[in-house]
Amino acid sequence: MTAPKAQDITIQQIKQQAAQTAKDLAVPPFWITDWLLHVIDKPALFLMTDDAYQLIEREFAQFNTGITQMQQGTPLAYLTGQQExxxxxxxxxxxxxxxxxxxxxxxxxxxxxxxxxxxxxxxxxxxxxxxxxxxxxxxxxxxxxxxxxxxxxxxxxxxxxxxxxxxxxxxxxxxxxxxxxxxxxxxxxxxxxxxxxxxxxxxxxxxxxxxxxxxxxxxxxxxxxxxxxxxxxxxxxxxxxxxxxxxxxxxxxxxxxxxxxxxxxxxxxxxxxxxxxxxxxxxxxxxxxxxxxxxxxxxxx
The missing domain is CATH 3.40.50.150 (Vaccinia Virus protein VP39)
Structure with a gap:
Protein backbone atom coordinates (compact mmCIF):
# COMPACT_ATOMS: atom_id res chain seq x y z
CA MET A 1 0.00 0.00 0.00
CA THR A 2 1.57 3.30 -1.08
CA ALA A 3 1.56 5.54 1.94
CA PRO A 4 0.89 9.29 1.77
CA LYS A 5 1.86 11.53 4.67
CA ALA A 6 0.23 10.64 7.96
CA GLN A 7 -1.62 13.92 8.30
CA ASP A 8 -3.31 13.28 4.95
CA ILE A 9 -4.73 9.81 5.60
CA THR A 10 -8.24 9.26 6.95
CA ILE A 11 -10.30 6.21 7.78
CA GLN A 12 -12.43 6.92 4.74
CA GLN A 13 -9.40 6.77 2.45
CA ILE A 14 -8.20 3.50 3.95
CA LYS A 15 -11.68 2.01 3.57
CA GLN A 16 -11.77 3.08 -0.09
CA GLN A 17 -8.41 1.39 -0.70
CA ALA A 18 -9.06 -1.68 1.46
CA ALA A 19 -10.45 -3.94 -1.28
CA GLN A 20 -7.56 -3.26 -3.62
CA THR A 21 -5.01 -3.53 -0.82
CA ALA A 22 -6.46 -6.87 0.22
CA LYS A 23 -6.40 -8.08 -3.39
CA ASP A 24 -2.76 -7.04 -3.76
CA LEU A 25 -1.86 -8.88 -0.55
CA ALA A 26 -4.11 -11.88 -1.30
CA VAL A 27 -5.82 -11.56 2.10
CA PRO A 28 -9.49 -11.12 3.10
CA PRO A 29 -10.61 -7.45 2.95
CA PHE A 30 -11.67 -7.49 6.61
CA TRP A 31 -8.02 -8.01 7.57
CA ILE A 32 -7.30 -4.44 6.49
CA THR A 33 -10.17 -2.82 8.39
CA ASP A 34 -9.76 -5.04 11.44
CA TRP A 35 -6.06 -4.19 11.56
CA LEU A 36 -6.97 -0.49 11.31
CA LEU A 37 -9.40 -0.83 14.23
CA HIS A 38 -6.73 -2.55 16.28
CA VAL A 39 -4.20 0.20 15.55
CA ILE A 40 -6.54 3.07 16.45
CA ASP A 41 -8.12 1.06 19.29
CA LYS A 42 -11.71 1.76 18.27
CA PRO A 43 -14.89 -0.36 17.92
CA ALA A 44 -16.18 -1.39 14.49
CA LEU A 45 -18.92 1.26 14.58
CA PHE A 46 -16.18 3.91 14.46
CA LEU A 47 -15.54 3.04 10.80
CA MET A 48 -19.02 4.28 9.92
CA THR A 49 -19.51 7.14 12.36
CA ASP A 50 -16.06 8.73 12.28
CA ASP A 51 -14.56 7.96 8.89
CA ALA A 52 -13.13 11.49 8.69
CA TYR A 53 -10.76 10.58 11.55
CA GLN A 54 -7.14 11.27 10.60
CA LEU A 55 -4.48 8.85 11.78
CA ILE A 56 -1.71 10.34 13.88
CA GLU A 57 1.92 9.65 12.97
CA ARG A 58 2.32 6.69 15.34
CA GLU A 59 -0.91 5.04 14.19
CA PHE A 60 -0.05 5.58 10.56
CA ALA A 61 3.40 4.01 10.99
CA GLN A 62 2.01 1.02 12.88
CA PHE A 63 -0.71 0.51 10.27
CA ASN A 64 1.77 0.46 7.41
CA THR A 65 4.14 -1.82 9.29
CA GLY A 66 1.29 -4.30 9.70
CA ILE A 67 0.42 -4.11 6.01
CA THR A 68 4.04 -4.89 5.17
CA GLN A 69 4.00 -7.87 7.54
CA MET A 70 0.81 -9.16 5.93
CA GLN A 71 2.56 -8.90 2.58
CA GLN A 72 5.34 -11.04 4.02
CA GLY A 73 2.86 -13.69 5.16
CA THR A 74 2.00 -12.77 8.73
CA PRO A 75 -1.68 -13.50 9.52
CA LEU A 76 -3.89 -10.82 11.06
CA ALA A 77 -4.28 -12.82 14.30
CA TYR A 78 -0.54 -12.75 14.91
CA LEU A 79 -0.48 -8.99 14.37
CA THR A 80 -3.31 -8.36 16.83
CA GLY A 81 -2.36 -11.26 19.12
CA GLN A 82 -6.03 -12.25 19.33
CA GLN A 83 -8.48 -14.62 17.64
CA GLU A 84 -12.13 -15.27 18.40
Missing amino acids: FWSLDFKVNEHTLIPRPDTEVLVEQVLAWINAQPVEQSDGIENKRLLDLGTGSGCIAISLAHELKIAHKLKQANWQVVAVDFSTEALKIAQENAVSNGVNIEFVQSSWYDALSTHDDDLFDVIVSNPPYIDEADEHLLRLIAEPISALSAPNHGLADIEHIIKQASKYLKVGGLLAIEHGFDQGLAVRQLFAGNSFADIKTIKDFGGNDRVTLGQLS
Missing part, protein backbone atom coordinates in the same frame (compact mmCIF):
# COMPACT_ATOMS: atom_id res chain seq x y z
CA PHE A 85 -13.33 -18.88 18.68
CA TRP A 86 -16.65 -20.19 20.02
CA SER A 87 -17.54 -16.56 20.87
CA LEU A 88 -14.57 -16.43 23.24
CA ASP A 89 -11.36 -14.44 22.82
CA PHE A 90 -8.03 -16.22 22.64
CA LYS A 91 -4.50 -14.94 22.79
CA VAL A 92 -2.33 -16.41 20.03
CA ASN A 93 1.29 -16.08 18.95
CA GLU A 94 3.88 -17.84 16.81
CA HIS A 95 3.90 -20.83 19.20
CA THR A 96 0.22 -21.65 18.61
CA LEU A 97 -1.96 -22.33 15.62
CA ILE A 98 -4.63 -19.77 14.87
CA PRO A 99 -8.04 -21.32 15.74
CA ARG A 100 -10.15 -21.99 12.63
CA PRO A 101 -13.95 -21.81 12.43
CA ASP A 102 -14.11 -25.40 11.16
CA THR A 103 -12.68 -26.61 14.48
CA GLU A 104 -15.88 -25.41 16.13
CA VAL A 105 -17.49 -28.46 14.48
CA LEU A 106 -15.35 -30.63 16.77
CA VAL A 107 -16.55 -28.72 19.84
CA GLU A 108 -20.17 -28.94 18.68
CA GLN A 109 -20.02 -32.69 18.11
CA VAL A 110 -18.39 -33.43 21.47
CA LEU A 111 -20.98 -31.34 23.31
CA ALA A 112 -23.81 -33.00 21.37
CA TRP A 113 -22.49 -36.45 22.33
CA ILE A 114 -22.12 -35.48 26.00
CA ASN A 115 -25.62 -34.01 26.10
CA ALA A 116 -27.06 -37.18 24.53
CA GLN A 117 -25.66 -39.46 27.25
CA PRO A 118 -28.18 -40.74 29.80
CA VAL A 119 -27.85 -39.21 33.25
CA GLU A 120 -27.08 -41.85 35.87
CA GLN A 121 -29.34 -41.76 38.89
CA SER A 122 -27.35 -40.91 42.00
CA ASP A 123 -27.50 -38.70 45.05
CA GLY A 124 -24.44 -36.65 43.98
CA ILE A 125 -23.15 -35.06 40.80
CA GLU A 126 -21.09 -37.37 38.58
CA ASN A 127 -17.40 -36.64 38.13
CA LYS A 128 -16.28 -36.89 34.50
CA ARG A 129 -12.93 -36.39 32.77
CA LEU A 130 -12.11 -34.92 29.34
CA LEU A 131 -8.71 -34.86 27.63
CA ASP A 132 -7.59 -32.48 24.87
CA LEU A 133 -4.44 -33.71 23.11
CA GLY A 134 -2.25 -31.06 21.43
CA THR A 135 -4.14 -28.15 22.94
CA GLY A 136 -2.12 -25.29 21.38
CA SER A 137 -3.89 -22.04 22.30
CA GLY A 138 -6.32 -24.09 24.38
CA CYS A 139 -9.30 -23.13 22.22
CA ILE A 140 -10.91 -26.59 22.19
CA ALA A 141 -10.36 -27.43 25.86
CA ILE A 142 -11.38 -23.97 27.03
CA SER A 143 -14.50 -23.81 24.85
CA LEU A 144 -15.59 -27.22 26.10
CA ALA A 145 -14.77 -26.34 29.72
CA HIS A 146 -16.77 -23.12 29.34
CA GLU A 147 -19.86 -25.01 28.18
CA LEU A 148 -19.43 -27.87 30.66
CA LYS A 149 -19.10 -25.35 33.49
CA ILE A 150 -22.57 -24.09 32.57
CA ALA A 151 -23.84 -27.69 32.59
CA HIS A 152 -22.39 -28.20 36.06
CA LYS A 153 -24.30 -25.16 37.33
CA LEU A 154 -27.44 -26.89 36.05
CA LYS A 155 -26.60 -29.78 38.42
CA GLN A 156 -25.34 -32.04 35.66
CA ALA A 157 -21.92 -33.76 35.65
CA ASN A 158 -18.81 -32.15 37.10
CA TRP A 159 -16.16 -32.24 34.37
CA GLN A 160 -12.41 -32.14 34.93
CA VAL A 161 -10.67 -30.99 31.75
CA VAL A 162 -7.04 -31.92 31.10
CA ALA A 163 -5.11 -30.32 28.21
CA VAL A 164 -1.80 -31.65 26.88
CA ASP A 165 0.82 -30.11 24.62
CA PHE A 166 4.46 -30.86 23.90
CA SER A 167 5.30 -27.14 23.59
CA THR A 168 5.84 -25.35 26.90
CA GLU A 169 5.45 -22.03 25.09
CA ALA A 170 2.04 -23.05 23.76
CA LEU A 171 1.00 -24.18 27.25
CA LYS A 172 1.85 -20.74 28.64
CA ILE A 173 -0.54 -19.14 26.14
CA ALA A 174 -3.22 -21.77 26.85
CA GLN A 175 -2.95 -21.14 30.58
CA GLU A 176 -3.39 -17.39 30.05
CA ASN A 177 -6.43 -18.08 27.87
CA ALA A 178 -7.97 -20.34 30.51
CA VAL A 179 -7.61 -17.62 33.13
CA SER A 180 -9.00 -14.88 30.88
CA ASN A 181 -12.00 -17.05 29.97
CA GLY A 182 -12.68 -18.05 33.57
CA VAL A 183 -12.24 -21.83 33.37
CA ASN A 184 -10.19 -24.25 35.43
CA ILE A 185 -8.08 -26.67 33.36
CA GLU A 186 -5.18 -28.95 34.25
CA PHE A 187 -2.36 -28.39 31.76
CA VAL A 188 0.26 -31.09 31.20
CA GLN A 189 3.48 -30.90 29.19
CA SER A 190 3.61 -34.17 27.28
CA SER A 191 4.13 -35.78 23.90
CA TRP A 192 0.58 -37.01 23.37
CA TYR A 193 -0.22 -39.55 26.12
CA ASP A 194 3.32 -40.05 27.42
CA ALA A 195 2.96 -38.18 30.74
CA LEU A 196 -0.54 -39.49 31.51
CA SER A 197 -1.58 -42.30 33.83
CA THR A 198 -3.35 -45.50 32.76
CA HIS A 199 -4.73 -46.12 36.26
CA ASP A 200 -8.45 -46.89 36.23
CA ASP A 201 -9.25 -43.77 38.27
CA ASP A 202 -7.46 -41.59 35.72
CA LEU A 203 -9.22 -42.82 32.60
CA PHE A 204 -11.16 -40.31 30.50
CA ASP A 205 -14.79 -40.23 29.41
CA VAL A 206 -13.91 -38.14 26.35
CA ILE A 207 -10.69 -37.61 24.38
CA VAL A 208 -10.55 -34.89 21.72
CA SER A 209 -7.74 -33.79 19.45
CA ASN A 210 -6.95 -31.52 16.52
CA PRO A 211 -3.53 -33.02 15.72
CA PRO A 212 -1.19 -32.23 12.82
CA TYR A 213 -2.75 -33.83 9.74
CA ILE A 214 -1.34 -32.11 6.64
CA ASP A 215 0.89 -34.25 4.44
CA GLU A 216 4.53 -33.19 4.85
CA ALA A 217 4.79 -33.02 1.04
CA ASP A 218 1.79 -30.69 0.68
CA GLU A 219 2.89 -27.66 -1.36
CA HIS A 220 0.55 -25.38 0.63
CA LEU A 221 2.93 -25.64 3.61
CA LEU A 222 5.44 -23.54 1.68
CA ARG A 223 3.12 -20.55 1.96
CA LEU A 224 2.62 -20.92 5.72
CA ILE A 225 5.62 -19.01 7.03
CA ALA A 226 4.18 -17.84 10.35
CA GLU A 227 2.40 -20.75 12.03
CA PRO A 228 4.40 -23.62 13.61
CA ILE A 229 4.74 -26.30 10.92
CA SER A 230 5.16 -29.02 13.56
CA ALA A 231 1.59 -28.35 14.65
CA LEU A 232 0.30 -28.67 11.08
CA SER A 233 2.04 -31.52 9.27
CA ALA A 234 2.73 -35.18 9.99
CA PRO A 235 4.40 -38.14 8.25
CA ASN A 236 2.51 -40.98 6.53
CA HIS A 237 0.47 -38.60 4.35
CA GLY A 238 -0.54 -36.62 7.45
CA LEU A 239 -1.91 -39.66 9.32
CA ALA A 240 0.99 -40.54 11.66
CA ASP A 241 -0.17 -38.59 14.72
CA ILE A 242 -3.82 -39.47 14.16
CA GLU A 243 -2.90 -43.16 13.98
CA HIS A 244 -0.88 -42.93 17.20
CA ILE A 245 -3.72 -41.20 19.06
CA ILE A 246 -6.28 -43.78 17.93
CA LYS A 247 -4.10 -46.84 18.62
CA GLN A 248 -3.15 -45.70 22.12
CA ALA A 249 -6.58 -44.37 23.10
CA SER A 250 -7.86 -47.63 24.62
CA LYS A 251 -5.28 -47.32 27.42
CA TYR A 252 -6.62 -43.93 28.53
CA LEU A 253 -10.32 -44.00 27.56
CA LYS A 254 -13.14 -45.66 29.46
CA VAL A 255 -15.13 -48.35 27.66
CA GLY A 256 -18.01 -46.56 25.99
CA GLY A 257 -16.05 -43.31 26.04
CA LEU A 258 -15.80 -40.96 23.07
CA LEU A 259 -12.78 -40.27 20.87
CA ALA A 260 -13.21 -37.29 18.52
CA ILE A 261 -10.51 -36.21 16.06
CA GLU A 262 -10.28 -33.39 13.54
CA HIS A 263 -8.60 -34.36 10.26
CA GLY A 264 -8.08 -33.38 6.64
CA PHE A 265 -10.88 -33.15 4.09
CA ASP A 266 -9.58 -36.23 2.24
CA GLN A 267 -8.80 -38.40 5.28
CA GLY A 268 -12.29 -39.41 6.41
CA LEU A 269 -12.18 -42.97 5.07
CA ALA A 270 -8.66 -43.65 6.35
CA VAL A 271 -9.52 -42.31 9.82
CA ARG A 272 -12.73 -44.36 10.01
CA GLN A 273 -10.72 -47.46 9.12
CA LEU A 274 -8.26 -46.70 11.91
CA PHE A 275 -11.14 -46.31 14.37
CA ALA A 276 -12.72 -49.58 13.23
CA GLY A 277 -9.41 -51.44 13.49
CA ASN A 278 -8.85 -50.30 17.08
CA SER A 279 -12.01 -51.40 18.90
CA PHE A 280 -14.22 -48.37 18.20
CA ALA A 281 -17.91 -48.56 17.34
CA ASP A 282 -20.65 -46.09 16.34
CA ILE A 283 -18.09 -44.43 14.07
CA LYS A 284 -19.15 -41.44 12.01
CA THR A 285 -17.53 -38.59 10.11
CA ILE A 286 -18.96 -35.08 10.27
CA LYS A 287 -18.54 -32.45 7.57
CA ASP A 288 -17.34 -28.90 8.20
CA PHE A 289 -19.05 -25.66 7.15
CA GLY A 290 -17.65 -26.06 3.65
CA GLY A 291 -19.10 -29.54 3.21
CA ASN A 292 -15.80 -31.38 3.66
CA ASP A 293 -15.08 -34.34 5.93
CA ARG A 294 -13.56 -32.80 9.06
CA VAL A 295 -14.29 -34.67 12.33
CA THR A 296 -14.52 -38.41 13.01
CA LEU A 297 -15.98 -39.80 16.25
CA GLY A 298 -16.27 -43.22 17.78
CA GLN A 299 -16.97 -44.95 21.09
CA LEU A 300 -14.57 -47.45 22.60
CA SER A 301 -16.18 -50.88 22.64
Whole structure:
Protein backbone atom coordinates (compact mmCIF):
# COMPACT_ATOMS: atom_id res chain seq x y z
CA MET A 1 0.00 0.00 0.00
CA THR A 2 1.57 3.30 -1.08
CA ALA A 3 1.56 5.54 1.94
CA PRO A 4 0.89 9.29 1.77
CA LYS A 5 1.86 11.53 4.67
CA ALA A 6 0.23 10.64 7.96
CA GLN A 7 -1.62 13.92 8.30
CA ASP A 8 -3.31 13.28 4.95
CA ILE A 9 -4.73 9.81 5.60
CA THR A 10 -8.24 9.26 6.95
CA ILE A 11 -10.30 6.21 7.78
CA GLN A 12 -12.43 6.92 4.74
CA GLN A 13 -9.40 6.77 2.45
CA ILE A 14 -8.20 3.50 3.95
CA LYS A 15 -11.68 2.01 3.57
CA GLN A 16 -11.77 3.08 -0.09
CA GLN A 17 -8.41 1.39 -0.70
CA ALA A 18 -9.06 -1.68 1.46
CA ALA A 19 -10.45 -3.94 -1.28
CA GLN A 20 -7.56 -3.26 -3.62
CA THR A 21 -5.01 -3.53 -0.82
CA ALA A 22 -6.46 -6.87 0.22
CA LYS A 23 -6.40 -8.08 -3.39
CA ASP A 24 -2.76 -7.04 -3.76
CA LEU A 25 -1.86 -8.88 -0.55
CA ALA A 26 -4.11 -11.88 -1.30
CA VAL A 27 -5.82 -11.56 2.10
CA PRO A 28 -9.49 -11.12 3.10
CA PRO A 29 -10.61 -7.45 2.95
CA PHE A 30 -11.67 -7.49 6.61
CA TRP A 31 -8.02 -8.01 7.57
CA ILE A 32 -7.30 -4.44 6.49
CA THR A 33 -10.17 -2.82 8.39
CA ASP A 34 -9.76 -5.04 11.44
CA TRP A 35 -6.06 -4.19 11.56
CA LEU A 36 -6.97 -0.49 11.31
CA LEU A 37 -9.40 -0.83 14.23
CA HIS A 38 -6.73 -2.55 16.28
CA VAL A 39 -4.20 0.20 15.55
CA ILE A 40 -6.54 3.07 16.45
CA ASP A 41 -8.12 1.06 19.29
CA LYS A 42 -11.71 1.76 18.27
CA PRO A 43 -14.89 -0.36 17.92
CA ALA A 44 -16.18 -1.39 14.49
CA LEU A 45 -18.92 1.26 14.58
CA PHE A 46 -16.18 3.91 14.46
CA LEU A 47 -15.54 3.04 10.80
CA MET A 48 -19.02 4.28 9.92
CA THR A 49 -19.51 7.14 12.36
CA ASP A 50 -16.06 8.73 12.28
CA ASP A 51 -14.56 7.96 8.89
CA ALA A 52 -13.13 11.49 8.69
CA TYR A 53 -10.76 10.58 11.55
CA GLN A 54 -7.14 11.27 10.60
CA LEU A 55 -4.48 8.85 11.78
CA ILE A 56 -1.71 10.34 13.88
CA GLU A 57 1.92 9.65 12.97
CA ARG A 58 2.32 6.69 15.34
CA GLU A 59 -0.91 5.04 14.19
CA PHE A 60 -0.05 5.58 10.56
CA ALA A 61 3.40 4.01 10.99
CA GLN A 62 2.01 1.02 12.88
CA PHE A 63 -0.71 0.51 10.27
CA ASN A 64 1.77 0.46 7.41
CA THR A 65 4.14 -1.82 9.29
CA GLY A 66 1.29 -4.30 9.70
CA ILE A 67 0.42 -4.11 6.01
CA THR A 68 4.04 -4.89 5.17
CA GLN A 69 4.00 -7.87 7.54
CA MET A 70 0.81 -9.16 5.93
CA GLN A 71 2.56 -8.90 2.58
CA GLN A 72 5.34 -11.04 4.02
CA GLY A 73 2.86 -13.69 5.16
CA THR A 74 2.00 -12.77 8.73
CA PRO A 75 -1.68 -13.50 9.52
CA LEU A 76 -3.89 -10.82 11.06
CA ALA A 77 -4.28 -12.82 14.30
CA TYR A 78 -0.54 -12.75 14.91
CA LEU A 79 -0.48 -8.99 14.37
CA THR A 80 -3.31 -8.36 16.83
CA GLY A 81 -2.36 -11.26 19.12
CA GLN A 82 -6.03 -12.25 19.33
CA GLN A 83 -8.48 -14.62 17.64
CA GLU A 84 -12.13 -15.27 18.40
CA PHE A 85 -13.33 -18.88 18.68
CA TRP A 86 -16.65 -20.19 20.02
CA SER A 87 -17.54 -16.56 20.87
CA LEU A 88 -14.57 -16.43 23.24
CA ASP A 89 -11.36 -14.44 22.82
CA PHE A 90 -8.03 -16.22 22.64
CA LYS A 91 -4.50 -14.94 22.79
CA VAL A 92 -2.33 -16.41 20.03
CA ASN A 93 1.29 -16.08 18.95
CA GLU A 94 3.88 -17.84 16.81
CA HIS A 95 3.90 -20.83 19.20
CA THR A 96 0.22 -21.65 18.61
CA LEU A 97 -1.96 -22.33 15.62
CA ILE A 98 -4.63 -19.77 14.87
CA PRO A 99 -8.04 -21.32 15.74
CA ARG A 100 -10.15 -21.99 12.63
CA PRO A 101 -13.95 -21.81 12.43
CA ASP A 102 -14.11 -25.40 11.16
CA THR A 103 -12.68 -26.61 14.48
CA GLU A 104 -15.88 -25.41 16.13
CA VAL A 105 -17.49 -28.46 14.48
CA LEU A 106 -15.35 -30.63 16.77
CA VAL A 107 -16.55 -28.72 19.84
CA GLU A 108 -20.17 -28.94 18.68
CA GLN A 109 -20.02 -32.69 18.11
CA VAL A 110 -18.39 -33.43 21.47
CA LEU A 111 -20.98 -31.34 23.31
CA ALA A 112 -23.81 -33.00 21.37
CA TRP A 113 -22.49 -36.45 22.33
CA ILE A 114 -22.12 -35.48 26.00
CA ASN A 115 -25.62 -34.01 26.10
CA ALA A 116 -27.06 -37.18 24.53
CA GLN A 117 -25.66 -39.46 27.25
CA PRO A 118 -28.18 -40.74 29.80
CA VAL A 119 -27.85 -39.21 33.25
CA GLU A 120 -27.08 -41.85 35.87
CA GLN A 121 -29.34 -41.76 38.89
CA SER A 122 -27.35 -40.91 42.00
CA ASP A 123 -27.50 -38.70 45.05
CA GLY A 124 -24.44 -36.65 43.98
CA ILE A 125 -23.15 -35.06 40.80
CA GLU A 126 -21.09 -37.37 38.58
CA ASN A 127 -17.40 -36.64 38.13
CA LYS A 128 -16.28 -36.89 34.50
CA ARG A 129 -12.93 -36.39 32.77
CA LEU A 130 -12.11 -34.92 29.34
CA LEU A 131 -8.71 -34.86 27.63
CA ASP A 132 -7.59 -32.48 24.87
CA LEU A 133 -4.44 -33.71 23.11
CA GLY A 134 -2.25 -31.06 21.43
CA THR A 135 -4.14 -28.15 22.94
CA GLY A 136 -2.12 -25.29 21.38
CA SER A 137 -3.89 -22.04 22.30
CA GLY A 138 -6.32 -24.09 24.38
CA CYS A 139 -9.30 -23.13 22.22
CA ILE A 140 -10.91 -26.59 22.19
CA ALA A 141 -10.36 -27.43 25.86
CA ILE A 142 -11.38 -23.97 27.03
CA SER A 143 -14.50 -23.81 24.85
CA LEU A 144 -15.59 -27.22 26.10
CA ALA A 145 -14.77 -26.34 29.72
CA HIS A 146 -16.77 -23.12 29.34
CA GLU A 147 -19.86 -25.01 28.18
CA LEU A 148 -19.43 -27.87 30.66
CA LYS A 149 -19.10 -25.35 33.49
CA ILE A 150 -22.57 -24.09 32.57
CA ALA A 151 -23.84 -27.69 32.59
CA HIS A 152 -22.39 -28.20 36.06
CA LYS A 153 -24.30 -25.16 37.33
CA LEU A 154 -27.44 -26.89 36.05
CA LYS A 155 -26.60 -29.78 38.42
CA GLN A 156 -25.34 -32.04 35.66
CA ALA A 157 -21.92 -33.76 35.65
CA ASN A 158 -18.81 -32.15 37.10
CA TRP A 159 -16.16 -32.24 34.37
CA GLN A 160 -12.41 -32.14 34.93
CA VAL A 161 -10.67 -30.99 31.75
CA VAL A 162 -7.04 -31.92 31.10
CA ALA A 163 -5.11 -30.32 28.21
CA VAL A 164 -1.80 -31.65 26.88
CA ASP A 165 0.82 -30.11 24.62
CA PHE A 166 4.46 -30.86 23.90
CA SER A 167 5.30 -27.14 23.59
CA THR A 168 5.84 -25.35 26.90
CA GLU A 169 5.45 -22.03 25.09
CA ALA A 170 2.04 -23.05 23.76
CA LEU A 171 1.00 -24.18 27.25
CA LYS A 172 1.85 -20.74 28.64
CA ILE A 173 -0.54 -19.14 26.14
CA ALA A 174 -3.22 -21.77 26.85
CA GLN A 175 -2.95 -21.14 30.58
CA GLU A 176 -3.39 -17.39 30.05
CA ASN A 177 -6.43 -18.08 27.87
CA ALA A 178 -7.97 -20.34 30.51
CA VAL A 179 -7.61 -17.62 33.13
CA SER A 180 -9.00 -14.88 30.88
CA ASN A 181 -12.00 -17.05 29.97
CA GLY A 182 -12.68 -18.05 33.57
CA VAL A 183 -12.24 -21.83 33.37
CA ASN A 184 -10.19 -24.25 35.43
CA ILE A 185 -8.08 -26.67 33.36
CA GLU A 186 -5.18 -28.95 34.25
CA PHE A 187 -2.36 -28.39 31.76
CA VAL A 188 0.26 -31.09 31.20
CA GLN A 189 3.48 -30.90 29.19
CA SER A 190 3.61 -34.17 27.28
CA SER A 191 4.13 -35.78 23.90
CA TRP A 192 0.58 -37.01 23.37
CA TYR A 193 -0.22 -39.55 26.12
CA ASP A 194 3.32 -40.05 27.42
CA ALA A 195 2.96 -38.18 30.74
CA LEU A 196 -0.54 -39.49 31.51
CA SER A 197 -1.58 -42.30 33.83
CA THR A 198 -3.35 -45.50 32.76
CA HIS A 199 -4.73 -46.12 36.26
CA ASP A 200 -8.45 -46.89 36.23
CA ASP A 201 -9.25 -43.77 38.27
CA ASP A 202 -7.46 -41.59 35.72
CA LEU A 203 -9.22 -42.82 32.60
CA PHE A 204 -11.16 -40.31 30.50
CA ASP A 205 -14.79 -40.23 29.41
CA VAL A 206 -13.91 -38.14 26.35
CA ILE A 207 -10.69 -37.61 24.38
CA VAL A 208 -10.55 -34.89 21.72
CA SER A 209 -7.74 -33.79 19.45
CA ASN A 210 -6.95 -31.52 16.52
CA PRO A 211 -3.53 -33.02 15.72
CA PRO A 212 -1.19 -32.23 12.82
CA TYR A 213 -2.75 -33.83 9.74
CA ILE A 214 -1.34 -32.11 6.64
CA ASP A 215 0.89 -34.25 4.44
CA GLU A 216 4.53 -33.19 4.85
CA ALA A 217 4.79 -33.02 1.04
CA ASP A 218 1.79 -30.69 0.68
CA GLU A 219 2.89 -27.66 -1.36
CA HIS A 220 0.55 -25.38 0.63
CA LEU A 221 2.93 -25.64 3.61
CA LEU A 222 5.44 -23.54 1.68
CA ARG A 223 3.12 -20.55 1.96
CA LEU A 224 2.62 -20.92 5.72
CA ILE A 225 5.62 -19.01 7.03
CA ALA A 226 4.18 -17.84 10.35
CA GLU A 227 2.40 -20.75 12.03
CA PRO A 228 4.40 -23.62 13.61
CA ILE A 229 4.74 -26.30 10.92
CA SER A 230 5.16 -29.02 13.56
CA ALA A 231 1.59 -28.35 14.65
CA LEU A 232 0.30 -28.67 11.08
CA SER A 233 2.04 -31.52 9.27
CA ALA A 234 2.73 -35.18 9.99
CA PRO A 235 4.40 -38.14 8.25
CA ASN A 236 2.51 -40.98 6.53
CA HIS A 237 0.47 -38.60 4.35
CA GLY A 238 -0.54 -36.62 7.45
CA LEU A 239 -1.91 -39.66 9.32
CA ALA A 240 0.99 -40.54 11.66
CA ASP A 241 -0.17 -38.59 14.72
CA ILE A 242 -3.82 -39.47 14.16
CA GLU A 243 -2.90 -43.16 13.98
CA HIS A 244 -0.88 -42.93 17.20
CA ILE A 245 -3.72 -41.20 19.06
CA ILE A 246 -6.28 -43.78 17.93
CA LYS A 247 -4.10 -46.84 18.62
CA GLN A 248 -3.15 -45.70 22.12
CA ALA A 249 -6.58 -44.37 23.10
CA SER A 250 -7.86 -47.63 24.62
CA LYS A 251 -5.28 -47.32 27.42
CA TYR A 252 -6.62 -43.93 28.53
CA LEU A 253 -10.32 -44.00 27.56
CA LYS A 254 -13.14 -45.66 29.46
CA VAL A 255 -15.13 -48.35 27.66
CA GLY A 256 -18.01 -46.56 25.99
CA GLY A 257 -16.05 -43.31 26.04
CA LEU A 258 -15.80 -40.96 23.07
CA LEU A 259 -12.78 -40.27 20.87
CA ALA A 260 -13.21 -37.29 18.52
CA ILE A 261 -10.51 -36.21 16.06
CA GLU A 262 -10.28 -33.39 13.54
CA HIS A 263 -8.60 -34.36 10.26
CA GLY A 264 -8.08 -33.38 6.64
CA PHE A 265 -10.88 -33.15 4.09
CA ASP A 266 -9.58 -36.23 2.24
CA GLN A 267 -8.80 -38.40 5.28
CA GLY A 268 -12.29 -39.41 6.41
CA LEU A 269 -12.18 -42.97 5.07
CA ALA A 270 -8.66 -43.65 6.35
CA VAL A 271 -9.52 -42.31 9.82
CA ARG A 272 -12.73 -44.36 10.01
CA GLN A 273 -10.72 -47.46 9.12
CA LEU A 274 -8.26 -46.70 11.91
CA PHE A 275 -11.14 -46.31 14.37
CA ALA A 276 -12.72 -49.58 13.23
CA GLY A 277 -9.41 -51.44 13.49
CA ASN A 278 -8.85 -50.30 17.08
CA SER A 279 -12.01 -51.40 18.90
CA PHE A 280 -14.22 -48.37 18.20
CA ALA A 281 -17.91 -48.56 17.34
CA ASP A 282 -20.65 -46.09 16.34
CA ILE A 283 -18.09 -44.43 14.07
CA LYS A 284 -19.15 -41.44 12.01
CA THR A 285 -17.53 -38.59 10.11
CA ILE A 286 -18.96 -35.08 10.27
CA LYS A 287 -18.54 -32.45 7.57
CA ASP A 288 -17.34 -28.90 8.20
CA PHE A 289 -19.05 -25.66 7.15
CA GLY A 290 -17.65 -26.06 3.65
CA GLY A 291 -19.10 -29.54 3.21
CA ASN A 292 -15.80 -31.38 3.66
CA ASP A 293 -15.08 -34.34 5.93
CA ARG A 294 -13.56 -32.80 9.06
CA VAL A 295 -14.29 -34.67 12.33
CA THR A 296 -14.52 -38.41 13.01
CA LEU A 297 -15.98 -39.80 16.25
CA GLY A 298 -16.27 -43.22 17.78
CA GLN A 299 -16.97 -44.95 21.09
CA LEU A 300 -14.57 -47.45 22.60
CA SER A 301 -16.18 -50.88 22.64
